[in-house]
Amino acid sequence: MPASPIRKLVPYAEAAKKRGVKVYHLNIGQPDIETPKMALDAVRNFDFKVLEYSHSAGNESYRKKLSAYYKRAGMDIDYQQIIVTTGGSEAILFAFMSCLDAGDEVIIPEPFYANYNGFAVSAGVVVKPLTSYIDKGFSLPPVAEFEKLIGPRTRGIMICNPNNPTGYLYSREEMETLRQLILKHDLYLFADEAYRDFCYTGEHIASLNLKGVEDRVVMIDTISKRYSACGGRIGALVTRNQDLLDTVLKFAQARLSPPSFAQILGEAATDLPADYFDATKAEYLKRRDVLVSRLNAIPGVFCPNPGGAFYAMASLPVDDTDKFCQWILESFSYDNQTVMLAPAGGFYGTPGLGQKEIRLAYVLNTDALHKAMDCLEKALEKYPGKI
Template sequence: MPVVSRRSQTVPLSPFRKLIPLADRARAKGKHIYHLNIGQPDIKTHPQAVARFRELPWEILDYSPSNGIDSYREALCGYYARFGVQLTADEIMVTTGGSEAILFFMLACLDPGDEIIIPEPFYANYNGYAHIAGVTVIPVTSDISDGFSIPNAEAFAEKITPRTRAIVITNPNNPTGACYSREEMELLSAIVREHDLFLCVDEVYREFSYDAPLQSVLQLEELHEHAIVIDSVSKRYSATGARVGALVCRNRSVRESVDRFAKLRLSPPGLGQRLSEVMLEDDGPYLQEVKEEYQRRRDIVYDRLRQMPGVFLSKPGGAFYCFARFPIADSEDFCRWLLEDFEYEGATVMLSPGPGFYATPGLGMDECRIAYVLNTGELAKSMDCLEAALSAYPGNTLTPAEADGAPAGASRFS
């Protein structure tokens, strides 16, 4: 019998989705599940744009240009101009979601065996894309105690080898919710210029920066030849199914390399681009309302978690995730137990275990990511459920005295 590839057997599993079979069985038994495990917003896709999109005239759903519909890329130039970033349409490559943009970056800028440095914890699917591209992920560990800020220059210097080609970050960060300051971005700028590296920044959560304006890498003029931005409409407009992203880069050789791969896959989604172009029109009130809603959700989750005995977290500055340390020894077991063995008022919660967001073995064992993508009422109920679960979990590591003591929560911004 023919044998499948070793690549397919060794590609890392998504930590967001590998617990789905357990969730399906729990749901089949009638248990309600509060899904805090994946970044699927429950906010309506830009309603006014959807209404206008339904009225668009078209008779043939044809191929778009491989780099995206011209008018959409021109409209994106206007979008970036809002942040003081001046681009031409040629500097924007439309992709099939942010996922394809990440893969195009790796295929165009790195060869098999090359290395990328990523502060951990990081978006777990970077591991999978690196595996497909034959690229090695080299982690540099950030710490929950200082809000997962960018590690110092020495930490990066220790990781740089002759095979290092890029540093990759997500800003605002998934899974931690950290927003990197201008000082942190300038630290990375100095490193990539000194070692002649690319700096790839995943900015798909750009609109959701709550406590300070986002510092985009595109705003740093000295990085015009080094910077590559990954973008997407998925979270911005609650349009994950549109599958429209972008790779933004001023470096001509990078764009030409990416274009070769883009032509091979023919074109990004046509309907998704048309919807995305319409969503860019008069989107200010919609985006402001969505941002305010996520900030309310953040505050509910943060305030509740920091009151739970033994739970420690930093206040997320952006995105819609928080990454918390719990009084447990094995977050994989805890997340499994929640689905298989626990129930509170007919419900349970589904979280993402911490280890899947690290490349260093053994890290994240007492941590979980929470996506605050439910409405405020459901979030409050989910926190009740989670608090009851931590009290009932057989693997809770708190002593009785600690369990009766003061909350262990902390904030980077308090």
């Protein structure tokens, strides 16, 4: 099992805090936006005598509300095509275990959400990374590059849209390219849409709306980011493929049921007015603009403008971001403050890539982001491994 690139620097951050240094956490996608009160109140006020198992596929009332949410977002999904999972994490694991045999391969554009590696290891699945590049803004690699990797054991392509860690939002043309690829080579498309509600420049093209591949698309969803409810542990696997739903349900039955409290929370949250997302999106957009402009103003730093999610990747003028991200916690502070960043190497499957890149999560308010960027700027002036 690979270590999480996001969490491996935690002991250095803890040590910095023990020294009295304030640490700005830009390393992890834990939103600071408050969980909607009406959703928390639904849990507080729920009257029950026994905290029972729910249906293995999730509460029917919640699945019906989710189906309505998807319809509002333009996806015609019946509640029976939804299996509620323990976070999007379990949906990814169920998707891999249900669609691929041990030794089968899935192609994933890199850099990618590092935990895909952990789920692949758990399911015996082989990840074939396909590099996307920072100087191209992390757009989809060309078809010919996919086709070089497609072999007899390739079963699927996995994307995250909008992307974690790059923030890249796939265009209509890119989604059409993927549609043709999975059709031509008889593959599944695993589409992780955890950040669907956070798109800033351009339209989100839902994988479930791709035509002619309805039985090939598996969408992964979660309430973690949408409603700032990461601790609730509720996600969903959505597909129109009935055989696949039957198989996924067997895995869902084996683990009995998804968490009960957070299904209540998720169900209440689907009743939030449409403008709920307008306010959160406007806040993230403001933060993105601060972060990206501050980064690009630092000599030697380059950060492409992300179209969605709440992450950005930046290249730094340093020897190795693993060392730099440790040094900035261990040996640096500015006004008794420092910043925790995620070195990007762990988001790449190809060894050696991403060594000059970091991922930043803009999950702090703009004041804190400015202070974090002050720290980064000063740190880059002082870092002994600067190139």
